[in-house]
Amino acid sequence: MKQGAPPLGFEQRASGALKNLPLRQALEVATERFIAQRASAFRDLPDAEALRKRARAIKEEVLTRLDDYLLRLADSVRQRGGVVHWAKDGSEAREIILDLARARGVKSVVKSKSMVTEEIELNEALEAAGIRPVETDLGEWIIQLAGEKPSHIIAPAIHKSRHEVAELFSRKVGRPLAPDIELLTATAREQLRQEFLQADMGISGVNFAVAETGTLVLVTNEGNGRMVTSVPPVHLAIMGIEKVIPTLEDLMVFLKILARSATGQKASSYVSLITGVRPDGESDRPRELHLVILDNGRSRYLSGPFREALYCIRCGACLNVCPVYRQVGGHAYGATYPGPIGIIVTSMLQGPGGSKELASASSLCGACQEACPLDIDIPHMLLELRREAVADRQASGGERAAFRLMAAILRHDGLYRLAGRVGRLLQRPFVRGKRIDRLPFPLSRWTAVRDFPPLSARTFRDRWRTLGRNGA
């Protein structure tokens, strides 16, 4: 970006993405695969709808007594030798983590994939403090090498082709590598193995935290999560407050729907249940366990129209089915969490008064809610954000005037008919036969990509006057 240039808006970023054909190709292939695999995984699950209801009920129970469950979780973690830290926002969380790392002379950190660390921009903070973070999830490592941000909640490098990955890896290892997936993953494994062995601290996210036992659950596919949480002497886990669930029995409900929704697997390759620090006499677990519990705007959504956004288990299913996400990819959103639920989570993180621009990035088709394993009513939340945008006067004066005029016309039959007549007069210079291929602004934006139909010479209501007489 040029110095002093205003930051690009969603539409401009999306426009760039639409011109990036390799990106769109990669997105189409990956999202279609996710959609097909998810459909097939749910076909074999007869009680899917019941599970969805059960999962919602558990989340609702947790949110109703969130403070109780968090305190119980904290107690359970402490009883098993862990240390619990509470962070109000990203800056507090970063301070807690940096203090712990500095006090232990940490030089390098291995990380397993964690969106919440992206949310608080932990890598940047670690680097600024002279600590080297190494992402060990394959996708995360790819984008770390590329100096980019994740473009999907569960597939951070979904936008990268194997050719681009081969280029990145070749630069990293200093010799040319063929764009062969097996070779590339073997290279990553070899490179990352060294990092695991020399890291002073492992940092992970948390998929679920079980209040009754203090168990931190990680759902992964590459095994790196297990390495991060077991090889270095210190394990630090960070979670949003909404990740707590009451019991291990509840966990089983979520495990059934998470992998199916995310990758279309019946179960992920690894489900790690981490309960407490290394007991005396054992040798294969960290001696120190820290859990950072982060609010960062979440508690503000406990009441009000966005409460269900806290049900989200970050499976990414709504991204894959979203027609907008599928065309423009995650980076166009310019936010940590892209896609339909990302729009809601972004407004949560921004707090009141944040830009509601992204709320427009949806055709309101409802595919997101249909795909959501928690049945989160994302479309209505988008409508609510749009209402807030109008209330906050974020819409342009021209737009507000246009919709107020529309409302006036729709309240007065006579005005409505007059508007139709005016429209029919104004369209005359533009009608070519049965179509209009060019209109002035703002409808020029429509006719740039498709034809517009002319207003009919006689409206239906005019025609009804004759139709109605014939045997009504």
Added chain:
Amino acid sequence: MKASLFVTCLMDLFYPEVGEAIVKVLRALGVSLDCPEGQTCCGLPLVNNGYRAEAAKVARRMIPLFERSERIVVPSGSCAWMLREELPRLFSDDAATRAQAEAMGRKTLEFSEFVAQVADGDTIGISLPGTTVTYHDSCHLLRGLGVSEEPRRLLRRVEGIRYVEMQGADRCCGFGGSFSVKLPEISGAILREKIRNIEATGAEIVVADDCGCIMQMSGGLSRQGSGARVLHLAQVLAGQGTR
């Protein structure tokens, strides 16, 4: 049976022939149809853009127009969804109007739902020999109202028709009302995917039960110089499918 026709703004202004087709089909089924005076629009464009207070004002004026109706037939999935699902939500702090809105919603049926109820088992008396037809699910009709079988069943009852299911029939066409004007490039990209799927079926007629989707898809097909036509289900059932 008596029913009132809800005249949606797009049908009134752009597609009056859809309305004529509905009148023809419903009368053939013995429905006594009226068309309450003074209608304008359901107000969905206002809701979709965040102008809920304005939409509520429009609704307050509209609801009494249909007070005496036994059934309300709506030719568009999105408008039917607005009347059935969204209208009451506009009056969360006004119990009396909310009750009226709910009563209106309970009487409301989208065209294909209504016809499927009234004409179950009847032959339609329309033939389209050798014509390849495909159906596009409108988002609000499919996911908002759960209607997917009725229009397909009715189409299959047209004599001689060659019905072909398209890939991704249930995916958005990219219209989304003002979405198509506010983010035209994205809307156009979504539309191109839809057109690709339509063309793969070789269909001469694409059927949709929403004038918004009709506007979007026919605009895209016509810009590409495609010969495929987009028609409302009622137009096919009224015999407008023959060229």
